[in-house]
Amino acid sequence: MQQAASFPVIPELAERAERVAPFIVMDVMNQAAAIERRGGSVVHMEVGQPSAPTPASIRAAASRALEHGRIGYTQALGTDSLRERIARHYQDAYGVSIPAERVVVTTGSSGGFILAFLACFQPGARVAITAPGYPAYRNILIALGLEPVAIEVGPETRYALTPELIARAHADRPLAGVLTMSPANPTGVVMVPDAIAAVAAECRRLGLWYISDEIYHGLTYEAPATTALSADPDTIIVNSFSKYYCMTGWRVGWLVVPERMVRTIERLQQNFSISVPYLSQVAGEAAFDAVEECEAIKAGYAQNRAFLLKTLPEIGLGDFLPVDGAFYIYLDIGRYSNDSMAFCRDVIEDAGVAITPGLDFDEGRGARTVRLSFAGSLAECEEAVSRMGAWLKRR
Numbered sequence: 001m002q003q004a005a006s007f008p009v010i011p012e013l014a015e016r017a018e019r020v021a022p023f024i025v026m027d028v029m030n031q032a033a034a035i036e037r038r039g040g041s042v043v044h045m046e047v048g049q050p051s052a053p054t055p056a057s058i059r060a061a062a063s064r065a066l067e068h069g070r071i072g073y074t075q076a077l078g079t080d081s082l083r084e085r086i087a088r089h090y091q092d093a094y095g096v097s098i099p100a101e102r103v104v105v106t107t108g109s110s111g112g113f114i115l116a117f118l119a120c121f122q123p124g125a126r127v128a129i130t131a132p133g134y135p136a137y138r139n140i141l142i143a144l145g146l147e148p149v150a151i152e153v154g155p156e157t158r159y160a161l162t163p164e165l166i167a168r169a170h171a172d173r174p175l176a177g178v179l180t181m182s183p184a185n186p187t188g189v190v191m192v193p194d195a196i197a198a199v200a201a202e203c204r205r206l207g208l209w210y211i212s213d214e215i216y217h218g219l220t221y222e223a224p225a226t227t228a229l230s231a232d233p234d235t236i237i238v239n240s241f242s243k244y245y246c247m248t249g250w251r252v253g254w255l256v257v258p259e260r261m262v263r264t265i266e267r268l269q270q271n272f273s274i275s276v277p278y279l280s281q282v283a284g285e286a287a288f289d290a291v292e293e294c295e296a297i298k299a300g301y302a303q304n305r306a307f308l309l310k311t312l313p314e315i316g317l318g319d320f321l322p323v324d325g326a327f328y329i330y331l332d333i334g335r336y337s338n339d340s341m342a343f344c345r346d347v348i349e350d351a352g353v354a355i356t357p358g359l360d361f362d363e364g365r366g367a368r369t370v371r372l373s374f375a376g377s378l379a380e381c382e383e384a385v386s387r388m389g390a391w392l393k394r395r
């Protein structure tokens with residue numbers, strides 16, 4: 001019989017969990033909070049969420065349900081009525097017909113990624129993402145024992161993956177899937193329909209899963225964004241109520257998945273969370289009827305965008321892509337600094353403007369980029385430009 005150890009054995013934390021990096025933007029938020037605690041003023045352009053409250057009609061629907069409803073579990077895949085409403089949205093917004101059975105309600109798109117990755121990929125599978133890109137992709141993949149393959153993209157492909165880039169990475173070592181987003185965070189770039197169709201066709205040719213993050217749909221300033229479902233009905237769509245509908249805190253989103261994957265996802269969701277919070281599902285259903293309020297909020301972003309596109313070059317921050325969608329401007333600050341962390345620290349300390357270092361989005365080239373979010377008010381954008389302009393002059 002084995003003897004029990006006579007001294008305490010300290011268990012190790014899981015290596016793959018330890019490899020998950022923090023969001024640098026959270027550190028910026030902490031720095032901003034510290035300045036505010038000592039009475040300083042900070043204009044917030046770091047956080048990727050609408051500053052507007054959730055539209056009143058959405059809150060009213062949830063309030064009614066709170067007063068009268070039985071707040072219980074729902075079906076793991078979501079309430080029938082919300083799944084039907086989401087399916088109808090695809091017809092109304094894109095002219096694409098999908099059965100409600102293929103819709104899965106999730107805890108934000110964040111919950112959707114976990115379900116989709118687990119349903120699609122074997123342990124160790126390689127999944128292509130972009131650099132720059134949304135940092136959680138990489139971290140969720142690592143936490144699940146998968147391998148993110150960050151492919152550097154630049155202005156030559158409008159910051160998007162192309163069939164050539166995918167084929168090259170696959171030839172290097174086989175991929176199992178490809179993840180794109182449009183409009184993108186942090187670049188604001190929208191993939192045109194042909195670019196999406198080309199990626200979908202390449203994934204088909206190579207036998208890869210294609211996952212399309214469409215969380216910023218609705219927030220476009222030129223042409224509307226296309227759903228990858230119109231290119232290939234087998235694409236996995238990830239979406240959310242967080243951004244266009246101003247519902248980040250409700251934690252509700254959805255997936256559209258191929259029919260053969262529905263039962264697998266249902267089993268995963270049953271075991272992980274049983275169901276998405278009921279009140280948030282009620283709110284999500286009401287969101288589709290809050291378009292007038294959402295469009296008014298979006299008109300505010302459009303004003304902020306126009307102001308920044310005009311004034312940032314005037315203060316010496318003109319090196320960015322045209323912002324097609326979302327509410328971000330991704331700036332090259334290379335003429336001022338090769339250390340975006342230090343640059344952001346100085347901007348917040350000396351100018352009182354919080355912005356995010358590009359290293360959150362691109363571990364290599366992010367040392368010379370920063371992201372500004374214009375999801376606040378025009379007055380905040382004006383103040384930020386005035387403060388940064390004066391700071392850059394006296395630097």
Ligand SMILES: Cc1ncc(COP(=O)(O)O)c(C=O)c1O
Binds near residue numbers: 109242
């Ligand atoms: C590109 C992208 N995808 C997904 C998310 C996650 O959003 P949520 O979980 O609130 O739906 C975000 C949040 O900033 C994002 O920028």
